[in-house]
Amino acid sequence: MGLDPIRYKPWKGQRTEHAKRFLVITDHVFRQKLRSKWLLGIIILGSILVWVFPILIFSLSPHDSLTTEMMLETLQNDLLFIFVLIAASLVCADLISEDLRGNSLVLYLYRALRPERYLLGKVLGAILVMSLFTLIPPIALGIAVMATQTGPDYAASAEVIARTLLAAAFTTIFFVPVGMMLSSLTTKRTYAAVGIFMFFFTMTIVAGIFSESDINWQLLGPGNLLNFWYDVIFGEPLPEGLSSAGMAMMTFILLVPPLIVTYRRILSKGVGK
Amino acid sequence: MNDTLRTGGQDDEAGGTAGTVSAKEVVMRYGKIMALDHLSMEIPTGIVGLLGPNGAGKSTFIKAVLGLVEPQTGTITVGGLDSRQNVLTIRDKVGYMPEHDCLVEVMTGVELVSYFGMISGMSKNDSIPRSHEVLDFVGIGEERYRPISSYSTGMKQRVKLAQAIVHDPDLLFLDEPTNGMDPLGREEMLDLIERIAAGHKSILVSSHILQDMERVCEHVIIINNGRAVAQGSLKNLLGAQEGRMKLVARGIPEDLASFVKYLEKEQKVISTSEEHGQVTVVLILRGPSGEIFAAAKNAGVQVRSLTSDLSTLEEVFIRSV
Numbered sequence: 001m002g003l004d005p006i007r008y009k010p011w012k013g014q015r016t017e018h019a020k021r022f023l024v025i026t027d028h029v030f031r032q033k034l035r036s037k038w039l040l041g042i043i044i045l046g047s048i049l050v051w052v053f054p055i056l057i058f059s060l061s062p063h064d065s066l067t068t069e070m071m072l073e074t075l076q077n078d079l080l081f082i083f084v085l086i087a088a089s090l091v092c093a094d095l096i097s098e099d100l101r102g103n104s105l106v107l108y109l110y111r112a113l114r115p116e117r118y119l120l121g122k123v124l125g126a127i128l129v130m131s132l133f134t135l136i137p138p139i140a141l142g143i144a145v146m147a148t149q150t151g152p153d154y155a156a157s158a159e160v161i162a163r164t165l166l167a168a169a170f171t172t173i174f175f176v177p178v179g180m181m182l183s184s185l186t187t188k189r190t191y192a193a194v195g196i197f198m199f200f201f202t203m204t205i206v207a208g209i210f211s212e213s214d215i216n217w218q219l220l221g222p223g224n225l226l227n228f229w230y231d232v233i234f235g236e237p238l239p240e241g242l243s244s245a246g247m248a249m250m251t252f253i254l255l256v257p258p259l260i261v262t263y264r265r266i267l268s269k270g271v272g273k
Numbered sequence: 274m275n276d277t278l279r280t281g282g283q284d285d286e287a288g289g290t291a292g293t294v295s296a297k298e299v300v301m302r303y304g305k306i307m308a309l310d311h312l313s314m315e316i317p318t319g320i321v322g323l324l325g326p327n328g329a330g331k332s333t334f335i336k337a338v339l340g341l342v343e344p345q346t347g348t349i350t351v352g353g354l355d356s357r358q359n360v361l362t363i364r365d366k367v368g369y370m371p372e373h374d375c376l377v378e379v380m381t382g383v384e385l386v387s388y389f390g391m392i393s394g395m396s397k398n399d400s401i402p403r404s405h406e407v408l409d410f411v412g413i414g415e416e417r418y419r420p421i422s423s424y425s426t427g428m429k430q431r432v433k434l435a436q437a438i439v440h441d442p443d444l445l446f447l448d449e450p451t452n453g454m455d456p457l458g459r460e461e462m463l464d465l466i467e468r469i470a471a472g473h474k475s476i477l478v479s480s481h482i483l484q485d486m487e488r489v490c491e492h493v494i495i496i497n498n499g500r501a502v503a504q505g506s507l508k509n510l511l512g513a514q515e516g517r518m519k520l521v522a523r524g525i526p527e528d529l530a531s532f533v534k535y536l537e538k539e540q541k542v543i544s545t546s547e548e549h550g551q552v553t554v555v556l557i558l559r560g561p562s563g564e565i566f567a568a569a570k571n572a573g574v575q576v577r578s579l580t581s582d583l584s585t586l587e588e589v590f591i592r593s594v
Contacts, residue, residue, distance in 0.1 A: 006410050008472045011403055011441035015394030018361045024391040103375040107436060110339050110369045111393050112361040271341045 029125025046083030064151030092179025299347030
């Protein structure tokens with residue numbers, strides 16, 4: 001090491017807009033996650049087990065068009081839920097916990113980047129990575145089935161693809177808020193990863209225990225909740241006795257308060273309190 | 274909120290000198306604790322030392338300038354811009370090197386510096402060459418391609434400085450920049466700070482190593498209990514007691530004793546010490562120095578030297594707090 005007698009040179013470039021700088025974080029998260037062998041392994045294995053087989057089976061077997069049943073059968077597969085949960089745990093665990101552990105949060109927040117945009121950058125990055133498993137493959141399935149259909153009703157197939165897009169987008173964002181919250185509550189990514197998995201797993205167990213007394217207990221199970229939303233999105237009836245208000249409330253609880261908690265944590269940690 | 278684009282390295286439109294900071298009657302409380310107590314100060318261009326004991330309010334002041342905390346009353350302006358209304362514009366002008374570890378250890382040096390350059394508003398095409406430029410400047414060579422987790426403390430300090438200057442801020446906050454560095458590294462860090470300041474930047478350095486501060490600072494602000502208890506140019510602060518001199522004289526003990534007695538009567542003597550037939554007197558002159566030489570001659574004492582005696586920064590600091 002040692003210093004060369006270099007004069008300090010000013011920089012004369014043009015700055016980007018403040019409002020768009022969170023995209024740098026999104027891009028960074030996406031690239032960093034694609035380097036994770038564990039995550040790539042889960043995405044590849046999950047894609048083969050959950051998506052590749054249905055693509056082959058539905059495409060190769062004779063069919064008139066893409067149907068709601070085909071998509072629901074795939075989306076409501078328990079294996080998909082398990083792989084999405086593992087992927088969400090791996091994607092979200094270190095997004096904030098690592099910045100807390102290394103105290104690097106301050107390097108973001110002293111810059112012209114508001115805490116909400118820091119959070120938005122991280123959330124979008126997580127969503128982008130999750131979409132590799134939860135958004136792109138179902139659309140590919142829909143397109144593959146539509147491309148090999150024998151019937152003339154492409155409009156019906158396109159409608160199912162549109163609904164699939166909506167359902168897949170919902171799946172993509174569903175686990176991220178809780179994942180971010182748990183990542184912001186610890187400085188250890190392992191704790192965060194296990195915490196995310198156990199949070200949803202425990203809720204599934206509790207829902208399973210109590211749902212025999214009342215069907216609305218099923219709403220506690222994130223897998224059940226997702227399946228009910230798929231029914232709504234694809235225009236299928238909900239099970240009898242299931243409260244729509246309860247469903248909306250449970251969805252709200254899983255999506256909004258965790259992001260508020262995360263935001264508050266970033267604010268408090270950002271100023272060193 | 275003024276979130277407009279700006280060109281790096283230019284003075285702002287508000288008319289103030291880009292990096293100057295002014296705080297007026299700033300009050301900041303955390304519950305019952307008064308972190309900043311009607312703090313007023315002016316930070317000019319150049320290297321400014323921010324001194325104070327632990328808990329004096331230095332970090333709170335820096336956070337208030339950065340808009341990370343909002344004072345209850347008072348105003349802070351950076352280059353003429355209000356810190357409450359122009360948070361983002363001000364932050365574009367500011368670089369911050371925290372005291373504690375803050376680097377993302379899985380990233381390489383060049384990745385980290387260019388990443389934070391982009392978050393500070395640089396395009397990818399600008400940030401990569403610029404990050405190499407600032408890493409060259411701070412003296413990080415091929416190590417820049419290694420993960421930061423493998424760096425020594427001194428190298429981490431340099432990368433912290435690099436991330437703080439990558440976007441060419443007008444105002445730089447350096448919190449304990451020489452922390453954990455060996456003597457050579459410390460000297461190089463101080464040299465870097467001086468080189469940055471040569472580019473007409475305002476650099477606010479907070480450090481407990483007063484020799485370092487004395488070596489690089491042109492201006493010093495001492496904070497205690499949330500108030501600026503002393504501020505001014507280093508030269509003025511160190512020579513605050515005008516006429517303070519150090520006199521060294523030799524002679525036989527009896528003559529020296531009568532000479533010292535004369536000095537105590539006619540001048541303001543601060544301290545006297547005697548060693549091996551030589552007396553050293555620190556005093557404040559009340560008249561022309563010729564009188565002292567005449568009195569020495571009469572007493573049969575040889576004056577070896579009479580020089581102005583500046584305080585050290587440490588003495589000023591201890592007196593102030």
